[in-house]
Amino acid sequence: MSEIKIKIENLYKIFGSRPREYTDIVRDGVDKDELLSKYNHVLGLDNISLDIKEHSIQVVMGLSGSGKSTLIRHINRLIEPTEGTVTVDGEDITKLNKMDLLEFRRNKTGMVFQRFALFPHQNILDNVQFGLSIKNLDKSDSIERAMYWIEKVGLTGFENKFPNQLSGGMQQRVGLARALATDPDILLMDEAFSALDPLIRTDMQDQLLDLQKNLNKTIMFITHDLDEALKLGDRIAILNGGKLVQDGNAEEILLKPADQYVANFVKDVNRIKVLKIKTILDQGGERANSNPTVNVNDSIENCLPAILESQSGLNVIDEKNNFVGSVSKNKIIDILQKSKD
């Protein structure tokens, strides 16, 4: 469960005519604005190191221009790094030759794009089959696999339609099915749901979490939407100006923002909705029978009715119904107070 699938080490990307000449001054602390104004080069990524665990969803978040789309394109080398390494399953993909890189893309990664990037001249079946047909797999086998994924994303009956006959949400389902059809270990999702309207977006997020329960892919998910990040991410990395400013789980990001940028990012978030009981749990102690009982994985918001009924606090149990600790009423009132600030 905790094996590291993707290891990014000291990754630099500078865009411009002579990027290699400028890595040293960037290392010495020249920032994005200065590099652009003085040297006319754009700093894409500035010394990024990040470990992504197998079977987890790693969200990468940042405003536009923060380098998040650049970062995700280094995982399948759609963008060549200026310096640094990206290791997948122990293999440095920055050193792969042309043929091996194609094989890597065909077998290890699937990608979903912000504006879908479906092939407009192919019907849905052929779109989903694309990755399989690139690998020259047996035709009937690949049709079968494509149909399986079309069904999984709920588009049965649309196989013969063309992309522009489908709504945005449906098109992105095709995008998702296309990425999953080759059964890659790694799913790269570049603002995959950003172009969808809010209701459909929530729908797609639920569907992704649902699929992930059975698939256990390693997913890198790019977004600029904090709610989406908190909902999907096992871990959330925040980029600013090409630098990685914080990488942590939802609680760490919310309760211990690394700097002002992250703090600004999270300040409007409804904490009690996101934070789970386990983050404020006092472990051990005695079960107080006069108090109601809640689960560790409940959000604080869901426990509010129980708190109103309670005398002094809540009993907390884990998934197997074992008592693990308690939460005092005062602590919850404290959190409620803080989240009003």
Place this chain on the structure above:
Amino acid sequence: MNFTEFFISFPEMSKESLRLFKKSLDGAYRNFSREYGDAIEAVFDPVLYFLVWFEKILQNSPWPVVIIVFLLLIYYGSRSVALTISSLFAFLLIGYFGMWDDTMSTVSIIGVCTLMSIGLGIPIGILMSGSDRARAAITPILDIMQTMPSFVYLIPVVMLLGIGKIPGLLAVIIYAIPPIIRLTDLGIREVNKEVLEAADAFGANRTQKLFRVQLPLALPTIFAGINQTIMMALAMVVIASMIGVKGLGQPVLKAITNQYFTMGLLNGLAIVALAIIFDRVSQSFGKRMQQYRAGANE
């Protein structure tokens, strides 16, 4: 006073050296064509055989068969009953006014020129789209081919190959091939970058990208190029007839030199009829290939 003289009349090359320049260039070319003319002509022999064979088939088959085949092709291409019926009348009138054989000659040379233009033009266009350097090198050549008066390049072609079908074919292709090259290049370059990135992300190699994504998406633009090429080839029919290409151009030429008004008009109208049929068929065929774009309105 030499000073004002300099500004008033252009300081020309002396008459003597200009004459020498022309003479030596002409001489060099004449020697070249004497030396290699036959060899170059031999290169084109297969094309000539094909052209003659195609022309013979059209002229020697019973005319009702030819008309039926044409009408089937027209209907297959355009899916338009109106166009098919109008074409039937056009062919019947052409035959009735005694222009059948000339029309078949013209159709055969246009057909061969178009096929050769497609066969040469699309690969050149693909090459251009893949390399900015190739594009920079080829574009000025295309500009020359399109703007140089055709009589100017007819001179060396005739010197080299004499009068006949092949020089005519070359003249037509030189004039008609640029649109298909340009539009193939343009069509491929216009393919959406995001879609190409998606193809890359799934591990498509160059050939797979070209044949599965770039060419299919460029096809409507390429077809506009084919349409233009056919139209330009038809426009060259009269000029090509000056160097011995048989077909509707020759009676037009005769009509011009002898002031036969009706003869010129009839043959001119036959060329127009062919042009309209070729144009409508190739356009609606091209349109049907991009049906997926209008799919949302179904």
